[in-house]
Amino acid sequence: MGDVLKLVAKRLGLGLVTLLVVSILIFFAVELLPGDIAQAVLGQSATEETVQAMREQLGLDRAAPIRYLDWLAGAVQGDFGVSLVSGERVSEAIGGRFANTLFLAAYAAVIAVPIAIILGIAVALFRNSIFDRVANVLTLTSISSPEFFLGYVLILFFAVRSSMFPAIASISDGMSFGDLLYRSFLPALTLVLVVVAHMMRMTRAAIINLLASPYIEMARLKGAPPWKVIVHHALPNAWAPIINVVALNLAYLITGVVLVEVVFVYPGVGQLLVDAVSKRDFPIVQACCLVFAATFILLNLAADVGAILTNPRLRHPK
Amino acid sequence: MGMLKDKDVLLKIRDLHIEGYSDEEWIEIVHGVDLTLHRGEVLGLIGESGAGKSTIGLAAMGFARDGCRISGGSVEFDGMELTTTPKSDLRALRGSRIAYVAQSAAASFNPAHKIIEQHIEAPLHYRIQKRVEAQEDAMALYERLRLPNPREIGFRYPHQVSGGQLQRAMTAMAMACRPDLIIFDEPTTALDVTTQIEVLAAIRDIVDQFNTAAIYITHDLAVVAQMADTIKVLLKGNEVEEAPTEQMLESPEDDYTKSLWAVRSFKREQKSRPTDGSPPVVSVQDVDAAYGETKVLEDVSFDIYPGMTVAVVGESGSGKSTTARCITGLLPPLKGKILFNGEEMPPRYQDRSWEQLRQVQMIYQMADTALNPKVRISDIIGRPAEFYGGLKGTELKSRVDELLDLIELDPKKFYNRYPPELSGGQKQRIGIARALAAEPQFIICDEVTSALDQLVAEGILRLLDKLQDELNLAYMFITHDLATVRSIADEVVVMQQGRVVEQGPKDAMFRPPHHPYTDLLLSSVPEMDPNWLTTLLEERGVDNIGEAAEV
Numbered sequence: 028m029g030d031v032l033k034l035v036a037k038r039l040g041l042g043l044v045t046l047l048v049v050s051i052l053i054f055f056a057v058e059l060l061p062g063d064i065a066q067a068v069l070g071q072s073a074t075e076e077t078v079q080a081m082r083e084q085l086g087l088d089r090a091a092p093i094r095y096l097d098w099l100a101g102a103v104q105g106d107f108g109v110s111l112v113s114g115e116r117v118s119e120a121i122g123g124r125f126a127n128t129l130f131l132a133a134y135a136a137v138i139a140v141p142i143a144i145i146l147g148i149a150v151a152l153f154r155n156s157i158f159d160r161v162a163n164v165l166t167l168t169s170i171s172s173p174e175f176f177l178g179y180v181l182i183l184f185f186a187v188r189s190s191m192f193p194a195i196a197s198i199s200d201g202m203s204f205g206d207l208l209y210r211s212f213l214p215a216l217t218l219v220l221v222v223v224a225h226m227m228r229m230t231r232a233a234i235i236n237l238l239a240s241p242y243i244e245m246a247r248l249k250g251a252p253p254w255k256v257i258v259h260h261a262l263p264n265a266w267a268p269i270i271n272v273v274a275l276n277l278a279y280l281i282t283g284v285v286l287v288e289v290v291f292v293y294p295g296v297g298q299l300l301v302d303a304v305s306k307r308d309f310p311i312v313q314a315c316c317l318v319f320a321a322t323f324i325l326l327n328l329a330a331d332v333g334a335i336l337t338n339p340r341l342r343h344p345k
Numbered sequence: 346m347g348m349l350k351d352k353d354v355l356l357k358i359r360d361l362h363i364e365g366y367s368d369e370e371w372i373e374i375v376h377g378v379d380l381t382l383h384r385g386e387v388l389g390l391i392g393e394s395g396a397g398k399s400t401i402g403l404a405a406m407g408f409a410r411d412g413c414r415i416s417g418g419s420v421e422f423d424g425m426e427l428t429t430t431p432k433s434d435l436r437a438l439r440g441s442r443i444a445y446v447a448q449s450a451a452a453s454f455n456p457a458h459k460i461i462e463q464h465i466e467a468p469l470h471y472r473i474q475k476r477v478e479a480q481e482d483a484m485a486l487y488e489r490l491r492l493p494n495p496r497e498i499g500f501r502y503p504h505q506v507s508g509g510q511l512q513r514a515m516t517a518m519a520m521a522c523r524p525d526l527i528i529f530d531e532p533t534t535a536l537d538v539t540t541q542i543e544v545l546a547a548i549r550d551i552v553d554q555f556n557t558a559a560i561y562i563t564h565d566l567a568v569v570a571q572m573a574d575t576i577k578v579l580l581k582g583n584e585v586e587e588a589p590t591e592q593m594l595e596s597p598e599d600d601y602t603k604s605l606w607a608v609r610s611f612k613r614e615q616k617s618r619p620t621d622g623s624p625p626v627v628s629v630q631d632v633d634a635a636y637g638e639t640k641v642l643e644d645v646s647f648d649i650y651p652g653m654t655v656a657v658v659g660e661s662g663s664g665k666s667t668t669a670r671c672i673t674g675l676l677p678p679l680k681g682k683i684l685f686n687g688e689e690m691p692p693r694y695q696d697r698s699w700e701q702l703r704q705v706q707m708i709y710q711m712a713d714t715a716l717n718p719k720v721r722i723s724d725i726i727g728r729p730a731e732f733y734g735g736l737k738g739t740e741l742k743s744r745v746d747e748l749l750d751l752i753e754l755d756p757k758k759f760y761n762r763y764p765p766e767l768s769g770g771q772k773q774r775i776g777i778a779r780a781l782a783a784e785p786q787f788i789i790c791d792e793v794t795s796a797l798d799q800l801v802a803e804g805i806l807r808l809l810d811k812l813q814d815e816l817n818l819a820y821m822f823i824t825h826d827l828a829t830v831r832s833i834a835d836e837v838v839v840m841q842q843g844r845v846v847e848q849g850p851k852d853a854m855f856r857p858p859h860h861p862y863t864d865l866l867l868s869s870v871p872e873m874d875p876n877w878l879t880t881l882l883e884e885r886g887v888d889n890i891g892e893a894a895e896v
Contacts, residue, residue, distance in 0.1 A: 239411070241452040248406060249440035249467045249518075263457035339457055339502045 030344075031335060038331065042324040049320040050102070050313075054095045057309045064111075067307040085111070098310075102317070108310035112303075117314045121296060125318060127198065128288075128295035131211055132280035135218035140273055143223045147230025147269075152257050154235060166224030178217045178290035185213060196291040214291040218284065222276040229272040233265035240264075266337035274330035282319040355423055355525055355558050356382040356405055362417035363400050363409065363582075375400055375582040377418065384525065385556040389573030389590070391563055391605075393798035394769070396579040398562045402528045405560060406443045407435045423525065440467035444519035446548075448531040450511035454503035460511075461499030464518045473522055486517040489554070490547040509540030513547045520551060527552070529561045533568060537660040537825055538869040545571055545871075546882055564798060566605060567871035570594055571878040578602050590875050604800065606873075611803050613810055615851050616835045618650045624687035625650045626787045626819040627672060627705075632681035634671050641667050642678070642843045649836075651786065652813060654820040656834035656851075658827065658866065664843040665823045669789045672821070673705055686786075703733045706780035710792035712772035716764040722749075722775055723760045729782040748778040751815075752808060770801035777808065787819045794829060806833050827870045831855065839863045 065081035082088055107117035150159045186194035196211045246260040285297035303311035335341045363375035375397040382388050390398045407427035409415055420427040447453035465479035487495035490513045519527050533541040552559050561572045576593040578585040586599045597603050625648035634642040642664045649655045657665045670676040672683055674694030683690050691697050709715035723745050730736050730744045746756040752774040764772055780788050794802035837854040839847045847860040
């Protein structure tokens, strides 16, 4: 176990370095946006003087590297600055929204991951059967349709035609947990449909890939029934690729949900990011991107640790 | 065998036909084989690769690998017709009444589960024993098979146990339900001679003990001679002949069988070192090497003179291939020097000149993986000729033709073909031609014949010998097969655990007194005499063989 802790510490350190590089990329990418930030914030009607004053207030007259270091110094202490549009502190503006996004992602993941893995095992077991083909076609259809389209289809059937679930996922602080689940069901379902296919197909491929192994033949020659061959003999050796693709999809659930949030007017961080980009609210943009980058790094780390923990060669060294 | 009556017949295969699916059509690979096995009898199935041995062995369990099917004939096991039995009933036979021991235990144990968990899977599944009972029984079998720490070893994962121990654990696993029949599919082919002998002794002991019938599949005649009561020889899916072991060894009837028996006859004159004072082509001097922190070579020194073959022998892990990696510069040594014609070479291949690189070429064990399957033969051989010789156009083509002639392949037929279209022996010849294309003085042959059938291997050895005479090549011949050493080596270097334990001219090495380790290696090589194993076990005692032997 000590080895795993050492690895986690090493990867966390590397993650921090990655985060630093990402922060540089983000800062200068925002710099590259065309037009003048002060002008964009104040709008067309601003006078030359007010724009100039805004620039000085924002420190835009200073060189970019200095502003970057300034921003970094603040960010390290948890101070991402102030929103240019609302004047709210960035950490406060993002905090609540990020919690909402995490909630939606967790909601979708709790449904999607078990379904995907169980379906993946089932299609591996009944490979090349009608069931396999139907499951493939359905999941491929859902992954190939754009999320907003899926969202609208779900709204059409579940909200408009049958009014089983609300079309708009408006949630607020005081709601009960059950209420939260009910109101955000449709966006969560949309996300589930989008991510299941990828994980299911990876599970199927990872298992089938192992079926030619001598130890699988051995299991068959010991008289193990087909389900046992798959679940007991193939699956434990297939976890590493499955965990990786699950982690990738979890990251997607957190960072890639902009369209779904917009369709269902869900108050998540994705929507905030889109707004901020269009209004040139760069402190918010930078903070959001940094949070997304950190999410990716942490989930990939989790996937690596998971892959190690499921590998007996690494868990029990000679 | 005459004493065996019909009611003792356990397995009766009649006119078995098996087809394999390739290139979108079913091709027959076993053409009507008959086989009769009595209770407690051991039948040896021998033949070259592609003879259908494994396929027939699996068919005896009513099993066909993916892409194969039993297309005709009958397989009757204890009165039950397996070709028509429903799948679920067949499954109930496997593991309980018919068990299987695979070639590579390391690959056939599931890496995700402890050894004993895999052992007790079948007894639990068939509700023959309760968990604790099954574990106790497993430990008793481990003890019977002389595994070290029998009460503890099962609770390890497969990767924590050595290859020979795993192979014995797999034999124990096959015994778990006390089957009537065990199929041994080349169970010792992947092992070193010293380990092989332990596994052979263990298998024979347990088969005798429980009076289990067995089909023993192998391509090694000397091994089958120790194990089998009856031997059946197969060739390309047909039976050649069958006879009791002693009769088969003494007076084989068929020409093909005779040719198999004659394989080990190739032998050439032993050469001695040149007396004119010319320096060795390659001189390894006091080399130490390590992978990371683990030291794998210690103080290795030997010389190879022009036109001579030096065989480097030892078990896996003894440092043979690592020495080759040091000579080629792939692994720079920690200490010591590599001299080439008396001149010191830079340790890293990156620092060596083209001329130095050209002089040292390699031929690999697995021609399958050492040749790029997507590259034409003419390019595989032409590339080094172009790179080192600067040949182009018609010059290059005639050089490739000349090389193909040298390795006895018709240039017209092979020039434009790709490696996957070739047989194993032909691929290895291409590997030789590729090494020759650079016109080296020295070639490292790394287990070049161990993946080949004996007849094919013999052809390769003869070719290497002919080339040596014509081109005055020096070979470093890495092998664990002492029969090969006997046939072609001039000098022998014996390695153990990264050190050279003994070296000298071949005739001296094969004549006592030996270093104890050399003695162990030599005496562990199976001989054609069916009583060899018995005699050896009597001499040494069952606890003093193989890995456990005191050296």
